[in-house]
Amino acid sequence: MSYWADPDGGWGWVLVAAFFVCNSLIYGLMRVFGIFFVEFVQYFEESAQAISWISSIGVATQQSTGAALGNAYGARVVVMAGGLLAGLGLILASQATSLFHLYLSMGVMSGLGWGLIFSPMMATVIAHFTRRRTLALGVSLSSIGLSAFAFNPLFQMLKEMYTWRGALLISGALSFNIIPCGALIQPKKPSLAAERLSVLFERPYITYVIAASLFNAGYFVPYFHLVAHSRQVGFSEYQAAFVLSAAGATDILGRIFSGWFSDLGHFRLIHLLAVWTALTGLSILLLPVSSLTALYPALMVVSSVYGFCSGALTSLVFAVLPQIVGVSRVMGALGLFQMIESGAGLIGTPLSGRAQLHKMSTLFVLMSCFHVVESTVQHKSLNTESNITKAVHVKDILY
Template sequence: MPPPATTNLGYTPPDGGWGWVVVLAAFISIGFSYAFPKSLTVYFKEIQEYFGVSYSEIAWVSSVMLATMYAAGPISSILVNRYGSRPVVIVGGFLVGVGMVSASFGTSIVHLYLCVGVIGGFGLAFNLQPALTIIGTYFQAKRPLANGLAMTGSPVVLFTLAPLNQFLFDSFGWRGSFLILGAIVLNCCVAGSLMRPVNKMVVFKPKTEPLEVNGAEEASGAEALRSEDSPKSQSCVHRFIDFSLFKHRGFLIYLVGNIILFFGFFAPVVFLAPYAKHQGIDEYSAAFLLSIFALSDMFIRPATGFIGNTRWIRPKIQYFFAFAVSYNGVCHLLCPLLPGYAGLVVYAVFFGFAFGMLSALLFETLMDLVGAKRFSTAVGLCTIIECGPVLLGPPMSGALVDIFGDYKYMYYTCGVFMLVPGLFFFIMHYFNYRKLEEEKHKEAVGMRTAEDTVHLNIGQKDKSEDEMEK
């Protein structure tokens, strides 16, 4: 097993035990957070005809839901830092359920924007971030594997919800289906109840630092860290949202690259089936491409977590993430060059691998950069900034299809949006790793110098005492 990442949590994570139950709960919570907005597209055609709206208007339901999920990240951070993951996830599951039940009585498309998009989006935000945060409190040495398993929830839930939604749609229509989905998503409340705070073990620390005790609540490390280093007069916002992260070199590299890549992250999935239909492929075969994509995604996520936890990858996991981002870009650039349905099947397989690798590493690499203590705040700041690209990416890609009448330019553009940040990550993290090594070396030299000075002072003191005695 490779050595754990450098993170001073103040206790020793169990790296197992109840942590695996927490991974299962995070699997459910994360799965609903990412898969739910995509699975609702099954109902869009009937809702579009019912309200007499255009396809672009109905497509905003999922976009608003995803954007709200990302924009509510800082609010979720504050709540997690204050109350822990368990109550936040329970409230999040309840909110999504209430949003779906309310939407079933909708009388206009705006009603769906508010109920499904805003209320449901807030609920998904309260499901996603706490699930990611609590894994970092239970795991350190096995954290990439745990994150990879938890992130597998997204393709598994999507693979399950897609046929279920079709069955519900055929049996009950969109209103009855929304009522049933509102009840199904309450399983997130059950998942949240399993996320009990980690039992922090007693560790010996220098006298200048407080001692952690058993049964301490999970209030996140971002709060604990600032309670030692920051004055008590700080505002509530500064206590729970660490704006000093914008001075963190690794965090800034991650944030800049992610802003670019999210413009091309979701659009290729959204337009995969329409692209196949555009080439004259029947609807069932086009839909089957999404199943192929989901299966590839499902299997690669835990494998990525296992590979990321090896002693060869773990110390420089940022390079692995850069490879995953670049791999996505190459897949999109080659997609229009692959002939016929067989070519699209090959693309769906390799794109599923690429998408799954990136998704499994997306939050693990952020935790590797800022540490588990500051992760909750870091992911909150990232998601609110990334909500812009998440919201605008698919409509911009759709505009390219409208302008040129061909999907290939959209795939080329998404490929560039992924390949450029991948190369950016490779270059910037090369310099970042070198800088970290230099800083570590200087710190070690400084500590040795301090020790030598102490020893010299002690020696001089002993010598002067001997002289006085003589």
């Protein structure tokens, strides 16, 4: 079987499985770090805002490195190096004696490792699919929800058995499994397509990046603070962990459903993305409302709706990008795309940290506004994205 044969199958599905595992060990782990939030506040005796910078530094550093190095040295080497850095960063974090150590280990080192993994893997999967691209991305990204569903109670148990240090040590060991996943990537044939990067600075692309930045500012906030919010309302540690698990379970369904439905071709991807983004913002808005009654089922239902909608939109965020810039420019476009949106990710969680634990309701209202505004920007300004790359074919990057 030729590695590059069959642009909607073949080895592409092996890479989907590899990307599935990588996402579990990047964003799946990032989502469970909210379990450690209260522990870090108490152990290091720091403010919630200061602790929030761990997540923000990790998000910011991961967004700007992988695409550029992937273009220069090839996706295979870069992804394997990323797995090594991510694992080492978490292992070093387990030995931290100050908050600054966590900034350097979890934030900078693991963040750089995560950044080396995501963009090259994403571009590789996109290159192997045409008609089933959104479904392939949906399946690949569904592991984020699956791992969140499994990891939250697992790491809650590990934290109680081995303390937060032991749980971080185990997460670092798990991250080393990214290395063999990267080894599955084979070098592609040199591209003969013209790399006119000027298209990256045209209005549709820049507008889309701005919209994604608004999304990125609020995306990780519920996962980082929902456990603390649930504890504040009066639920137990395990109940709080299962709130995140519920969101993770429906996240899986949302990603797969969104990929399948989008590939049917009934609606334009950008319109579907705007709808799912608005629904995500509205579901975040309902999170504090559901907790006012202190009814656990109400919080579980709203968290599940949030997980489904946020999962559905994530599959489309990257599926829209090839339509804007063309498949042959995806790697470069991903690099600039993630570099710019990382600025929003850098300020999102510290901004949320200023809310402190007694202002979580206001925090969720603010983050919902980011999503609703983003959906408006997407729908209004990106109706011309198909004019740029209607004639782009997969052969442009394969031969």
